[in-house]
Each structure stands twice: as structure tokens, then as C-alpha cells.
Amino acid sequence: MAQTVTMDKIVAFCKRRGFVYQSSEIYGGLRSSYDYGPLGVEMKRNIKEEWWRRMVHMREDMVGLDSAIIMHPRVWEASGHTATFNDMLVESRTSKRRYRADHLIEDATGIDAEGLSPEQLTRIIEEDERIKDPVDGGRDFTPVRPFNTMFETYMGPVKTPENLTYLRPETAQGIFVNFKNVLQTSRVKVPFGIANIGKSFRNEITPGNFIFRTREFEQMEMEFFVEPGTDEAWHEYWIEERWNWYTNLGLKEENLRRYEHPAEKLSHYSKRTVDLEYDYASVGWSELEGIANRTDFDLKQHAEYSGENLEYFDQATGERYVPYVIEPAVGPDRIMLAFLVDAYTEEEVKGEARTVLKLHPRIAPTKAAVFPLSKKVPVSTIARELYDDLKGDYRLFYDDSGSIGRRYRRQDEAGTPFCVTVDFDTIEDKKVTIRDRDTLEQERVPIEAVRDRLKALISG
Ligand code: ATP
Numbered sequence: 280m281a282q283t284v285t286m287d288k289i290v291a292f293c294k295r296r297g298f299v300y301q302s303s304e305i306y307g308g309l310r311s312s313y314d315y316g317p318l319g320v321e322m323k324r325n326i327k328e329e330w331w332r333r334m335v336h337m338r339e340d341m342v343g344l345d346s347a348i349i350m351h352p353r354v355w356e357a358s359g360h361t362a363t364f365n366d367m368l369v370e371s372r373t374s375k376r377r378y379r380a381d382h383l384i385e386d387a388t389g390i391d392a393e394g395l396s397p398e399q400l401t402r403i404i405e406e407d408e409r410i411k412d413p414v415d416g417g418r419d420f421t422p423v424r425p426f427n428t429m430f431e432t433y434m435g436p437v438k439t440p441e442n443l444t445y446l447r448p449e450t451a452q453g454i455f456v457n458f459k460n461v462l463q464t465s466r467v468k469v470p471f472g473i474a475n476i477g478k479s480f481r482n483e484i485t486p487g488n489f490i491f492r493t494r495e496f497e498q499m500e501m502e503f504f505v506e507p508g509t510d511e512a513w514h515e516y517w518i519e520e521r522w523n524w525y526t527n528l529g530l531k532e533e534n535l536r537r538y539e540h541p542a543e544k545l546s547h548y549s550k551r552t553v554d555l556e557y558d559y560a561s562v563g564w565s566e567l568e569g570i571a572n573r574t575d576f577d578l579k580q581h582a583e584y585s586g587e588n589l590e591y592f593d594q595a596t597g598e599r600y601v602p603y604v605i606e607p608a609v610g611p612d613r614i615m616l617a618f619l620v621d622a623y624t625e626e627e628v629k630g631e632a633r634t635v636l637k638l639h640p641r642i643a644p645t646k647a648a649v650f651p652l653s654k655k656v657p658v659s660t661i662a663r664e665l666y667d668d669l670k671g672d673y674r675l676f677y678d679d680s681g682s683i684g685r686r687y688r689r690q691d692e693a694g695t696p697f698c699v700t701v702d703f704d705t706i707e708d709k710k711v712t713i714r715d716r717d718t719l720e721q722e723r724v725p726i727e728a729v730r731d732r733l734k735a736l737i738s739g
Pocket residue numbers: 449481483490491492493494495496497498566567568569608609610611612613
């Protein structure tokens with residue numbers, strides 16, 4: 280059955296099934312903030328765990344870090360954020376709405392306006408009649424000006440300029456400022472990487488598209504330190520590695536593509552940046568993840584601003600150098616939206632419509648559900664025992680209410696890949712049925728083999 284997944288459909292589905300709720304909803308909701316419900320929190324944890332497993336646990340050249348959100352304000356001077364972490368702001372005089380100028384232009388004309396100066400953007404808006412205020416159609420705009428998107432806050436009880444600090448807009452700087460600590464306290468040798476997951480904050484002018492762009496979000500960033508001269512090959516390596524991470528977890532290749540940033544639009548620190556873009560429902564191709572060659576920019580800046588020597592000493596060659604850095608940076612919220620859009624399916628099975636989330640078992644919020652066919656003993660007691668035995672391994676769901684068909688449908692919608700049913704034959708043959716969400720195939724498995732069988736099925 281042909282289907283069109285729209286963002287509205289995903290938003291409504293997420294609310295109805297307890298994946299994502301609007302923040303502070305009983306007060307009318309806070310735009311741009313979202314809360315993750317019982318299924319959503321499990322799914323997002325799985326995304327972060329899968330990233331950590333592949334980036335850190337499965338590699339010998341990687342270590343982890345959990346750095347603080349509030350850092351020394353000098354960090355942001357050194358990194359360039361205080362001076363240049365700006366979005367281009369334009370205001371409509373008629374509706375008083377504020378817009379990100381590059382987005383306003385792009386949406387109306389298709390012109391890629393990211394990275395243009397305020398003067399260039401102002402001129403385009405003035406000259407191109409297609410650009411109108413989306414709210415009232417007006418064309419009376421203020422000149423474009425840069426707006427720094429870092430959230431300001433004050434440390435301590437006194438709100439004085441010396442106490443001004445920021446909520447971090449990226450996790451990367453926490454990694455750079457700990458480069459020396461990690462070198463001195465773990466036995467890493469270049470090439471190696473440091474991975475960090477945590478919250479970041481950006482006072483986005485126009486948040487939107489559900490959890491795609493929010494003001495508070497999480498980031499999973501990894502800085503991979505390499506010898507200068509080997510950086511280009513490592514950059515290619517990480518683009519491919521990250522691509523494979525998505526496709527191995529079931530993201531459809533046709534919905535994923537590379538976008539090469541034109542040289543003239545690169546960020547101040549970047550030698551080359553390639554985005555992995557995803558074709559988000561009814562929004563179109565948008566950045567999922569950015570993979571940048573940040574050169575030695577950040578370490579050199581921090582060395583200069585802090586006065587610390589941040590060179591690496593290569594014991595094998597006796598050389599000293601400041602490493603180059605390759606950075607894959609992504610938000611789990613954006614990944615979650617991509618997986619949801621990709622997996623959401625409305626189809627017909629044996630003449631009956633069903634909604635099913637075809638998520639990879641590793642990403643699925645609930646890995647399996649246990650159903651007793653009857654609420655009576657001994658079927659129910661066998662099912663309970665099985666549930667109690669397995670529940671510590673992963674998120675498992677027990678359901679004994681409603682017809683078996685309805686129980687399947689509920690789990691299909693939640694993306695649960697396997698349902699284990701205890702029936703009347705179980706009493707005699709000590710076997711249960713495992714049903715596959717996507718193929719609907721059922722296999723009969725001895726109770727004592729269920730743990731191993733599910734483990735094999737879940738690891739994919
Ligand atoms: P965009 O161009 O969409 O604003 P960006 O290029 O500023 O993104 P980066 O600074 O490269 O984004 O951040 C790395 C990653 O962090 C992004 O690829 C995205 O996955 C995530 N991210 C950035 N901003 C947000 C946000 N406001 N909400 C959710 N995720 C975000």
C-alpha cells in the first residue's frame with residue numbers, strides 16, 4: 280500500500296504512543312522543547328548506546344568523556360563562538376516575526392544562502408520579490424544582522440559581566456580542553472579519538488520541524504586526533520564509517536546522501552565538511568550529521584588562549600606536532616526522527632490495516648513482549664516466569680489483556696520486533712512461539728532456548 284509519511288503524522292503518532300510530548304503542555308506548551316515519553320526515552324537511549332558501543336567499546340583507538348555544560352567563558356573566546364557563533368536574523372516590520380534570513384531566502388527561492396554576509400542577505404531579500412513574510416505576505420523587512428545563538432547565564436548569585444557564562448552550544452570544546460588530561464592519564468597514541476555525549480543549547484531563531492531543531496538538544500560528538508598529512512584519508516574513513524553505522528541499523532540507503540560543503544562556505548575552523556543528509560518526511564533533505572576536518576584550529580587556539588602546550592610528542596619518531604582533528608558530530612534527537620520517519624509504515628496484512636514501526640531490533644524501544652494466551656494458570660504462570668527470567672536483559676513488555684491480534688497490533692505500532700506467546704500446547708511441549716514483527720513468521724522454540732534465540736535475533 281502506497282503511503283505518504285508527513286511530519287504531522289509522525290508528530291501525532293509520537294504523542295499518541297508516548298514517544299515524544301510537547302514540553303509543558305498543560306501550560307499551553309513551550310515551543311521548541313520536547314519531552315521523551317516511555318517509549319521515546321527507551322528509543323533515544325538505544326540510539327546513544329549504539330553510538331557509544333560502535334564508537335568507543337568496539338574500538339581500541341577511542342576513549343570516552345563526559346564534560347560539563349558550563350565551561351570557563353574564555354573557552355568560547357578561543358573557539359571563536361563569542362565572536363562568530365551567529366545566525367542571520369531578519370525581522371518583518373508588518374508581522375513582527377523574526378526569521379533566520381538564510382532559511383527565509385532558501386524556502387522562497389531555493390537559493391542556498393547559508394554563510395552569506397548580512398549585507399549580501401539584505402540585498403537578496405530587498406531585490407527578490409519572491410521572498411515574503413510567510414505569515415502575512417509582507418515585504419517590509421529590517422536589515423539582516425548577526426545574532427549570537429549562545430545562551431547566556433551567570434555563575435553565582437551576582438549578575439555582573441565577570442560572572443557571565445554560557446550554556447555550551449556544542450560538546451566538542453569540552454573534548455579539546457581535556458586533550459592534555461586524556462593524553463596524560465590514558466595510554467592513547469595518535470591516531471585516537473575522544474567521544475562525548477551530552478546536552479547542548481542554541482538559541483535558535485526559528486526552531487522547528489518537531490525534534491529536528493530545538494533550543495535544547497543532545498549531541499554525540501567525537502574528535503579524532505591524527506597526524507597532519509593523514510587527515511584527508513581519515514576524513515574519508517569517518518564519512519564511510521558513519522554512513523555504515525546508519526545503514527547497518529536499517530536506515531534506507533535511498534533516504535541518505537552526502538552533501539559536500541562548498542569551499543567558500545566552510546566554517547572558520549574547517550578544511551572540508553561533508554554532511555550526511557536525510558530525506559525527512561515532508562521537510563526534504565536536511566542535515567543529519569556533519570563530518571568536519573577541523574584541522575589543528577581548536578588545539579592551537581586553546582594553546583594560545585590558555586598558555587598550555589597542547590602538542591603531541593610522537594615517541595616512535597621523536598617528532599612534536601599539533602594533531603589535526605576529524606569530527607563526526609550528530610544529535611540523537613535528529614537521528615531518532617530519521618529512524619521514526621524511515622520505519623513508520625502503514626500496510627495491509629491479510630486484509631487488515633496495520634501501522635508498524637519497522638525499527639532495527641537494537642533501536643526498538645521494547646525488544647520483546649511476552650503474551651500468555653490465557654490469564655489462567657498454568658499458562659499465565661509459565662509466561663510470568665519467562666518474563667521475570669528475561670526482564671533484566673533489556674526492556675521487555677508483559678501483556679495479557681485483549682485478543683492476541685490486538686496485542687500484536689499494539690506491539691507492531693511500538694516497534695517491538697518479537698512477541699513471545701505462551702499457549703496451551705506449552706503446558707505439554709514446553710515450547711513457545713516467537714513471532715517476527717516484519718515477516719509475521721512464527722517459530723516454535725523450547726522455553727530454555729528463548730534467551731539465546733532472542734539474543735541472536737536482537738543483535739541482528
Ligand atoms: P544546522 O545547519 O541544521 O543548524 P549545524 O550545521 O549548525 O546544523 P552542527 O553545528 O554541525 O549543526 O551540529 C552537529 C549536529 O548536532 C547536527 O548535525 C545535528 O545533528 C545536531 N544539531 C545541531 N543543532 C541542533 C538543534 N538545534 N536541534 C537538534 N539537533 C541539532
